[in-house]
Amino acid sequence: MKEKLSILWGKDGTKSVLASLISIVIGMAVGALIVVLVGLLNPSMGLGTMWEGVRLVFGGLFSTGRDAAGQLTFGFNPTNIGNMLFRATPLILTGLSVAVAYKTGLFNIGAPGQYLMGTAATLILALSIPTETVPAPLVWVIAFAGGSLAGAVWGCIPGLVKAFLNINEVLACIMTNWIAANLVTWMFDRGSLFENLQNTVENTKTAYIYKTSFNGVETSKMGLDLIFPNSQVNGGILIAIVIAILMYILMNKTTLGYELKACGANRHAARYAGISDKRNIVLSMAIAGALSGAAASLYYLAGNTEFFWSTYQSLPATGFNGIPVALLAVCNPIGVIFTGCFMSMLDIVGLQLTNLTAYNEYITDVIISIIVYLSAFSLVIKLAISGSHRKHRKAAEPAPVSTAPPDGGDGTPEKGGEQA
Structure with a gap:
């Protein structure tokens, strides 16, 4: 034992x-x-x-x-736990985004921009497709897929400049973050393409987009509202857990995952072994971007959260918070589930401190x-x-047994021993 x-x-x-x-x-x-x-x-x-x-x-x-x-x-407290799970959903996916890229030798600091692009695509699709003609569940699937795809496309940009121009992905990600912030702001601003999505029903609010529930599109509760009543929880947390498990299988049980990690360990050695390092760098950032876009999709498709489109002054904290989630989990996709829940728990703790003390x-x-x-x-x-x-093992190990032939004290072997 x-x-x-x-x-x-x-x-x-x-x-x-x-x-x-x-x-x-x-x-x-x-x-x-x-x-x-x-x-x-x-x-x-x-x-x-x-x-x-x-x-x-x-x-x-x-x-x-x-x-x-x-x-x-x-x-x-079912309400607190349900809200914790709701807040953990995007954190798990942005944590996975950072973790997957890190496993392939890349630092994805572009998760906030990918998250924003996923948000924009999700809301445009969810609110623009009429649910009178297209069933709401199908619109949900289209919006989720569109948000993930938008994040993947935005993640490809740093991957492409890293693979073909050898530009550091951190610098490229910082640039794409702020481009995304200003692009999304322009898309929803007055006089732009999607100004009709601004929330004009609640006149007390400005620079907000309608909740997706306005169009009848929202994530199913999947029975979690019965376990955690009066909370924001929905089936998004289950989807995030399934995605985390799939990413674990991809990275540890498939040839593609092996190639991605091989490129991360040594890009040049991987190329010598016949692995396309450029393709895998771009693919890694695309997967990371898709995960960040999926995080935004699940958060806003909940139907109970409004999007503040005027984002040019700051970037979404959820994207950056994926970094500590991944670091604490040692970039393990399964560990990200628990660290994401832990980080969201601290948010609930902060609210309790404010409300009760x-x-x-x-x-x-x-x-x-x-x-x-x-x-x-x-x-x-x-x-x-x-x-x-090491100290514990060294103390527990028995003293080594000498294999030298016995001698009589004067350096010569005893009778019966080997002669030199």
Whole structure:
């Protein structure tokens, strides 16, 4: 049993998971420390408020509010969990986008732009195709496929300039991000192609596009609304999990996945082995872009979210948040499911801190920042774990048995031993 545990402990995957868990624990601990420090520096907060803040940092997902006496209560909160799953859906897919590209030796920082292009294509198709003549479920499929395709096309651009011009994909992605932001803004602005999609029903809002439910197009709940009532959850989370499993199979069980990873390990060696490195670079970025576009499609096809089209001032955070999701999961497609849920859980924790205490949700942003910072040092943490493992094994190993012939103390072999 000890030998099996030692083998498991020595595996690189185990060390990677432990490094991520250590990053998460340290981040949560620092968040709790910040809660305490803010409480100490604010005279209006007492020890009770600080203790409530610490409890919410670690267990805010299961907070059920306050009882009649004003005390925090905890338990199964289906609304919080359902909202967490809804928020996790796009994070899982943008995390997959970054992870797949990273496995092939590319850093896809262009997920925000791909997400925006997927958003635009999804909304245009979902709101422009009349559901009076085309069934709403078919419109949903067309919009989802169109959003994924738009993201794939936008992801191809950095892949093409990387493959054929050897321009760094990070620089190309940054350019395509801002081109997408301004292009989408122009597409929905007044006097442009799709100004008719602006929400004119609710006059209190400006620069918003109709929800897809306005056209009767929205993702099926698939029974999840019965498990998590009063939440935004829908079948999108199940679709995201299926996509993550398919990406795991693609990257680890298929010839294409092997070729993609081979190009990531050594582009020139892969080419020498007969693998088309240029094709695989472009294909990798196309797959990454399609995943980001799919993230946008599932988020806005939920039918309960409006799109703020005036995006030229900032890029969608969901695209960038895919980076820590992928890093924490060590770019493992299955691990991305759990890290995506963890990151969305921190969003819920931030809302609970704001609604139930005198603290605000920005504390959780600090926690995420620390976790991301530590995940960048995951190699150092893995080396520390490896050093501890080697010391443990060395202490557990028995002393080596000498195979030299016995001697009588004067350096000559005893009687019966071999003669030189």
